[in-house]
Amino acid sequence: MKNSLLIIDDNPDTLYILADILKSKYDFVECLSDIRQAEKAIAKRNHTHVILDYCLRDGPVTPTLLRQWRDRYPSIVYLALFTGECFQCKMWLKECDDIFEKPGGFYRLLHTLSVLSAESALSEESTGEGDSPSPCALE
Numbered sequence: 039m040k041n042s043l044l045i046i047d048d049n050p051d052t053l054y055i056l057a058d059i060l061k062s063k064y065d066f067v068e069c070l071s072d073i074r075q076a077e078k079a080i081a082k083r084n085h086t087h088v089i090l091d092y093c094l095r096d097g098p099v100t101p102t103l104l105r106q107w108r109d110r111y112p113s114i115v116y117l118a119l120f121t122g123e124c125f126q127c128k129m130w131l132k133e134c135d136d137i138f139e140k141p142g143g144f145y146r147l148l149h150t151l152s153v154l155s156a157e158s159a160l161s162e163e164s165t166g167e168g169d170s171p172s173p174c175a176l177e
Contacts, residue, residue, distance in 0.1 A: 044088045053071070120147060
């Protein structure tokens with residue numbers, strides 16, 4: 039399985055910064071600003087890692103949506119929220135692997151995604167899967 043990252047945020051600067059930093063750590067990085075586009079991308083490209091902003095232009099992300107993604111798309115091995123709000127309630131933590139607060143959690147998010155990418159790469163080396171990285175796809 040290719041190691042791919044989907045970043046969902048309605049702020050183009052956030053998308054660009056995260057993609058630019060993380061593109062060397064993943065086989066493919068895709069950036070989108072809309073939940074509907076994101077779901078289509080997950081279905082089409084089998085993204086393994088998904089991070090998304092809690093509150094997008096089309097409204098807040100719900101725990102139900104995250105649960106549906108987990109159920110529909112088994113390719114997702116890591117799903118995290120990043121938010122400007124402080125919340126760590128149980129309903130969210132059941133549905134996602136982590137929650138990162140903006141701006142303070144930005145470095146922890148980058149570190150976590152870097153470690154996960156390295157772990158996936160080691161796993162692929164041992165199974166002989168995956169070789170060449172793909173370019174960052176900013177849409």
